[in-house]
Amino acid sequence: MKLLAREALLSFRRAPLLSALSITTIAFSLFTLGLFGLVAINLRQALHGLEERVEIVAFVLRGTPAETITLATQDIAAFPEVREVVYVSEEQALGRARRELVEFRDAYRDLQVNPLPASIEVRLKDGYRDAATVERVAQRLRGFGFVNDVRFGREWVQKLDHLRNITGIVGLVIGLAFAAVAVVIIGVTIRLTLLQRAREISIMRLVGATNWFIRGPFLLEGALKGLLGGLLSLALCYGGYLLFRDRAGGVFAGMIFFHALQMLGIVVFGVLLGLGGSLVSVGRHLRHV
Amino acid sequence: MIRLSHVHKSYPNGALALKDVSFRIGKGEFVFLTGHSGAGKSTIMKLLFAEQRPTSGEVRVSGYDVSQLRPDEIPKLRRRLGVVFQDFRLLEDRTAAENIAFALEVTGARGDTIAARVMRVLTQVGLSAKSQAYPRELSGGEQQRVAIARALVNEPAILVADEPTGNLDERATRGVFQLLRDINTGGTVIVMATHDLDLVRQANYRTIELRDGGVVYDSAFDETDQTEAAR
Numbered sequence: 001m002k003l004l005a006r007e008a009l010l011s012f013r014r015a016p017l018l019s020a021l022s023i024t025t026i027a028f029s030l031f032t033l034g035l036f037g038l039v040a041i042n043l044r045q046a047l048h049g050l051e052e053r054v055e056i057v058a059f060v061l062r063g064t065p066a067e068t069i070t071l072a073t074q075d076i077a078a079f080p081e082v083r084e085v086v087y088v089s090e091e092q093a094l095g096r097a098r099r100e101l102v103e104f105r106d107a108y109r110d111l112q113v114n115p116l117p118a119s120i121e122v123r124l125k126d127g128y129r130d131a132a133t134v135e136r137v138a139q140r141l142r143g144f145g146f147v148n149d150v151r152f153g154r155e156w157v158q159k160l161d162h163l164r165n166i167t168g169i170v171g172l173v174i175g176l177a178f179a180a181v182a183v184v185i186i187g188v189t190i191r192l193t194l195l196q197r198a199r200e201i202s203i204m205r206l207v208g209a210t211n212w213f214i215r216g217p218f219l220l221e222g223a224l225k226g227l228l229g230g231l232l233s234l235a236l237c238y239g240g241y242l243l244f245r246d247r248a249g250g251v252f253a254g255m256i257f258f259h260a261l262q263m264l265g266i267v268v269f270g271v272l273l274g275l276g277g278s279l280v281s282v283g284r285h286l287r288h289v
Numbered sequence: 290m291i292r293l294s295h296v297h298k299s300y301p302n303g304a305l306a307l308k309d310v311s312f313r314i315g316k317g318e319f320v321f322l323t324g325h326s327g328a329g330k331s332t333i334m335k336l337l338f339a340e341q342r343p344t345s346g347e348v349r350v351s352g353y354d355v356s357q358l359r360p361d362e363i364p365k366l367r368r369r370l371g372v373v374f375q376d377f378r379l380l381e382d383r384t385a386a387e388n389i390a391f392a393l394e395v396t397g398a399r400g401d402t403i404a405a406r407v408m409r410v411l412t413q414v415g416l417s418a419k420s421q422a423y424p425r426e427l428s429g430g431e432q433q434r435v436a437i438a439r440a441l442v443n444e445p446a447i448l449v450a451d452e453p454t455g456n457l458d459e460r461a462t463r464g465v466f467q468l469l470r471d472i473n474t475g476g477t478v479i480v481m482a483t484h485d486l487d488l489v490r491q492a493n494y495r496t497i498e499l500r501d502g503g504v505v506y507d508s509a510f511d512e513t514d515q516t517e518a519a520r
Contacts, residue, residue: 002400014382203378206338207439208368209395210361 007217008224011193018196019225022189026229027236029182030270033175034237037262040171042255047167050160051129056138056152060118062090064146072144073120081128081137086121090114117148131158179273186277190222194285201285218282219275226274230267234258237266290314290447290478291337296346298332298502306332307343307502312509314480319473321489322482324499330482333499334451337480338372339363351446368396371440371448371477375455377432379424385435386411386420392439410438414468430461437468441477448472450481454488462488 012019060069069087077085088096093116097104122137138150194201204214238257245255258266291314298307307329314320322330335341336348339355348355353366379388389407398406411417414434424432433453440448450469454462466488473479483489489496498506 199378200380203380203391204395205364206367206372206378207392207395208364208366208443210364213395213397 008220027232030233222274222278226270230270328499371445375452
């Protein structure tokens with residue numbers, strides 16, 4: 001084991017430039033992947049914020065008795081998808097309009113009759129804010145006899161759905177593409193190391209080293225490069241994250257960074273890429289020595 | 290110790306390297322393999338340490354059947370052999386002692402015994418004073434001695450030497466050859482491929498001559514004609 005570690009580290013010392021090149025390429029591949037990941041988690045966070053605002057508004061017919069409405073809100077609150085039901089009376093609607101629509105304050109003040117209907121505002125639970133569920137809940141609200149109209153910004157919800165799907169697919173495709181590129185680059189750099197040490201490998205085989213003994217240091221070397229590349233990419237990602245968060249004029253002030261498990265995931269992914277690249281390269285090379 | 294029976298070796302391009310080669314080498318023997326370039330000497334050497342397999346026929350070395358050897362058995366066979374080449378094959382970035390220790394380390398020898406074993410073989414080849422020298426600081430003869438020390442450090446029963454004096458001047462050749470003779474005196478079988486006929490004449494060892502991939506002369510069976518054949 002000591003020998004294994006020594007041989008692996010020796011290759012760093014013997015070929016510092018090549019080792020630095022491998023680590024940098026792994027770091028940049030993972031950095032690109034990491035940046036995309038950052039965009040993805042922040043987009044998800046932002047979408048989550050938007051989603052929270054998805055609400056269904058059922059407008060109530062004028063003159064509906066208060067008891068009917070109370071019973072109905074209790075019914076609606078019991079729907080499995082529903083998080084919160086708020087009844088907004090005609091007066092409350094007018095008060096809100098006066099408060100929020102400053103431009104029309106005068107018009108609302110001079111009114112003799114309140115033109116705004118009462119409404120029931122329904123907010124959905126996390127995970128039920130997709131277009132299909134929203135439509136289903138809206139349909140059930142329409143079933144109440146006192147409900148005049150139901151609005152929920154159908155297009156807006158559908159666009160949100162679309163955006164979420166596209167983000168997922170694009171993230172997966174780009175992520176896989178970059179992972180493949182990283183594996184190829186690592187494979188090539190390990191292969192360069194192998195060619196550089198072909199003489200040493202042939203001597204090892206001559207004196208009776210087993211294939212696993214020969215592979216060991218190279219695999220460890222690949223894994224170490226992956227580890228260092230992974231850590232470096234995290235540092236780069238963090239740098240990029242700070243730059244965006246602090247320098248972009250507050251637009252990205254709410255940006256979040258990976259949590260511990262996600263960071264561990266990136267580093268482990270780096271190690272696996274390094275290991276995979278060297279395994280393929282060493283396996284292929286040893287067959288030909 | 291070594292037995293070749295009706296060995297044929299051809300390469301994928303159709304070239305025939307060996308045809309119907311058969312001989313046995315017993316305990317304690319010193320055997321010269323002679324012949325012109327391309328006669329098949331190196332192919333036989335490669336068969337002995339399982340770098341290549343015969344196309345047909347049987348090659349047995351130290352109890353292993355090279356023609357049937359599983360990949361995981363190749364290292365086991367090689368640990369029982371010492372191999373020396375014309376071009377020494379030393380690692381340039383390691384000292385003489387480190388080059389020899391390397392052969393022990395890769396076979397998983399106990400760490401605390403390595404230094405003593407390295408020193409013992411370095412003394413045996415007469416280089417104990419140069420243990421810390423790098424190959425570039427050594428003469429050709431000294432580099433070949435380090436390579437021989439590396440081959441010996443695992444205490445092999447057989448030492449295979451492919452043109453070990455091919456890159457050496459006359460004086461170094463004599464020194465290396467004498468070293469191989471001393472090793473043979475200790476009981477190690479030596480198979481030495483060479484086209485240096487002066488060397489062959491110097492000692493009365495068994496000589497197997499190859500021509501165009503076949504054995505044309507074996508002094509073990511034709512003592513009277515040895516000088517003629519060597520010529």
